[in-house]
Amino acid sequence: MRNFWEELRRPILALAPMANVTDAAFRHMFAQEHRALPADARPVLYTEFVSVEGLLSRGRERLLPDLWFNKGAASGRPDADADEHPIVAQIFGVKPDQFARAAELVAGMGFDGIDINMGCPDRAVERQGAGAALIKTPALAQKIIRATREGAGGLPISVKTRIGWNTEQLDEWIPALLEEHPAALIVHLRTRKEMSKVPAHWDLAPRLVALRDAHSPLGKDGTGGTLVFGNGDVASRDDARARAAAYGLDGVMVGRGAFGAPWFFTGKEPDLRERLTRLVEHTELFEALYRNGDPAHGATLKNFDVMKKHYKAYCAGFDGAKELRIRLMEETNAAGVRRVVETFLADTP
Secondary structure, three states, rough: OOHHHHHHHOEEEEOOOOOOOHHHHHHHHHHHHHHOOHHHOOOEEEEEEEEHHHHHHOOOHHHHHHHOOOOHHHOOOOOOOOOOOOOOEEOOOOOOHHHHHHHHHHHOOOOOEEEEEEEEHOOOHHOOOOOOHHHHHHHHHHHHHHHHHOOOOOOOOEEEEHHHHOOOOHHHHHHHOOOOOOOOEEEEEEOOOOOOOOOOOHHHHHHHHHHHHHHHOOOOOOOOOEEEEEOOOOOOOOHHHHHHHHHHOOOOEHHHHHHHOOOOOHHHOOOHHHHHHHHHHHHHHHHHHHHHHOOOOOOOOOOOOOHHHHHHHHHHOOOOOOHHHHHHHHOHHHHHHHHHHHHHOOOOO
């Protein structure tokens, strides 16, 4: 099976997986903007992370919406007008046999790749020994990569992690991952202890590249080994490209910097009307998918308050932004958000 990572133009850019953020509505807003980009220059999109144990349980149906993505016009879904590929499903857990079975399930859904979360600092995840806690058990992490590969049916496997647990542990932790030759290794350049409270340690990126070259090197044509990505504090598309060039990375993953900016990877700077129009479209799609129900399910799946974390990012940097944001926070449905935005634009010179 094809390794889509090797088909992309470098530096490769990617949108980070974020719980209750990178749902199908959020990603769709980016996919609409990406239609104008060549296929090999589109950023890689990631789903929210999903528990392998949950995917194998009787409660699987409650988790499957986190793995929804656009499958084209024939799906009948409200987001069928833009292609999300390349798209990667991120999974987490602690038991290798569950990773193998879950990977087989995910592989049948049409994803381009599977990513293993080895960096999440959520305490509920860590109590299981999953997410960032795997930094403390490198041998288990290796078994998980192997098991996921066995179940994935040839899909490329990537890993997203951090530079260490309480302290920087690159030389102990990163080689253990690279020895399993994942297709891509994405490193959030902070420790688990640091969370996102300190600036990302981009000065460590050259060491990541050197470790890759020692343990899972690329061939002369840039294929065959592990691609290495940095993540943390990226402010713009140009910033991402500059960091990749400065540190010799194959790509950069962007998280919070892309909030409220579905045009982030195009380099476009929209005017106020377009920015707020996209806010409304995002809200209406979220409601259509998760509040009114997907055509295949017909259920209310996410609380409307999930959308409100996006309004702070959409409403920033212009006169009246704070007041608009406060008014939006009071709304409980997409119709109300549309009325507030249309009134604001009508009153704005």
